Amino acid sequence: MLKPCMVLLALLLWPFAATAQESQTPPKAATPIPADAVHKANPVKPTPESIAQGKKYYGYDCAMCHGNNGDGKGDVAIDEKLKIGDFRDPATLKDKTDGELFYILKNGHDHMPAEPIRLKPDELWNLINYVRSLSNKKAQ
Numbered sequence: 001m002l003k004p005c006m007v008l009l010a011l012l013l014w015p016f017a018a019t020a021q022e023s024q025t026p027p028k029a030a031t032p033i034p035a036d037a038v039h040k041a042n043p044v045k046p047t048p049e050s051i052a053q054g055k056k057y058y059g060y061d062c063a064m065c066h067g068n069n070g071d072g073k074g075d076v077a078i079d080e081k082l083k084i085g086d087f088r089d090p091a092t093l094k095d096k097t098d099g100e101l102f103y104i105l106k107n108g109h110d111h112m113p114a115e116p117i118r119l120k121p122d123e124l125w126n127l128i129n130y131v132r133s134l135s136n137k138k139a140q
């Protein structure tokens with residue numbers, strides 16, 4: 001009588017085992033970012049001026065998706081059901097270099113459009129400094 005029970009139990013647990021394994025495979029990388037772009041150093045120091053400048057452009061170009069406070073819940077993001085990380089959480093950008101963020105801003109990434117207005121490189125670095133400052137209470 002015990003045996004069929006075990007079989008049943010194994011059958012019941014099987015889908016869970018399969019799901020657990022699936023969720024361990026890392027999500028598919030979208031567009032790969034070239035190594036030299038990843039290692040590109042940020043030449044602009046995160047000074048209050050740089051962050052203030054970044055904040056200005058962020059308000060024009062980014063807040064509609066990323067939210068005024070960086071929570072990833074801007075109007076466009078909600079309308080289009082975009083999945084966007086919370087910039088206020090240090091974990092969101094911790095595995096990304098400034099070079100990677102620069103590449104993402106310049107070229108776009110998945111549902112994130114390439115920077116629509118032609119910003120100069122320094123202005124993009126200012127944006128990166130600003131976005132990073134959102135998870136750093138001391139910099140605000």
Ligand code: HEC
Nearest residue numbers: 061062065082083084085092101109110111112113115127
């Ligand atoms: C149309 C909506 C939209 C706009 C506008 C937009 N983004 Fe994004 N952004 C996204 C989405 C969606 C993602 C996540 C896609 C991905 O996997 O890269 C993203 C990802 C990012 C990332 C990488 C975050 C991560 O978790 O890897 C950064 C940094 C970023 N955006 C900064 C900006 C900045 C700065 C601006 C303004 C110049 C901006 N975004 C404008 C939608 C947008």
